Amino acid sequence: MYFLESLKELREKSKKRNFDQTLDLIINLKNFDARRDSLNTFTLLPHIIKKKKICAFLEHPSESVDYSINKADIDRISPNEIKKMTKEYDFFICSARLMPIIATKFGKILGIAGKMPDPKMGGVIMQENDDVIKDSVTKLLKMIKIRAKESSLKIPIGKESMADQELVDNANEVLKAAVAALPKKELNIKSVMFKFTMSKPVKVKK
Secondary structure (H helix, E strand, O other), X not given: OOHHHHHHHHHHHOOOOOOOOEEEEEEEEOOOOOOOOOOEEEEEOOOOOOOOOEEEEEOOOOOOOOEEEEHHHHOOOOHHHHHHHHHHOOEEEEEHHHHHHHHHHXXXXXXXXXXXXXXXHOOEEOOOOHHHHHHHHHHHHOEEEEEOOOOEEEEEXXXXXXXXXXXXXXXXXXXXXXXXXXXXXXXHEEEEEEEEOOOOOEEOOO
């Protein structure tokens, strides 16, 4: 894929806006039925797109996250408060010891929002120490979810202000992860495009 050339073409054709536009990678699929076929994965981007807010359920407070809910505070927090927090925070992490409590009390709410702490994504920590928590946070800041609800994926991979090579690196990683998770791999890829928030898409040349 000629990502760099296509990105430069998009920049030339796009009008400059008074805000930092998001760059989306659009992956159009073929021979893929989202109702039957599954595509639900994640990958770590080489370059962080933006700061994400992370909330943690921990036995002890931590300054490594934006907000921590201690074991003693879990009982006093209502499901409605957690529901509001799912809109405020991008990710939730949890101490493994607290997972049974969180799953019982908030599992349905966090699950519907797609924000239940996930051990595969580093969201469940086995030890509560700063190094482990910082590692989990770093991983989540680079995390991007790839999920198909229809026959086209639209995945944010960066900002207009980022360097071209950083955006290309992110695009390569997302495409690689999507292809690996598709049932027929490259045969499911119809076309790939770049698009800024307010621009028309530009097809990425093969």
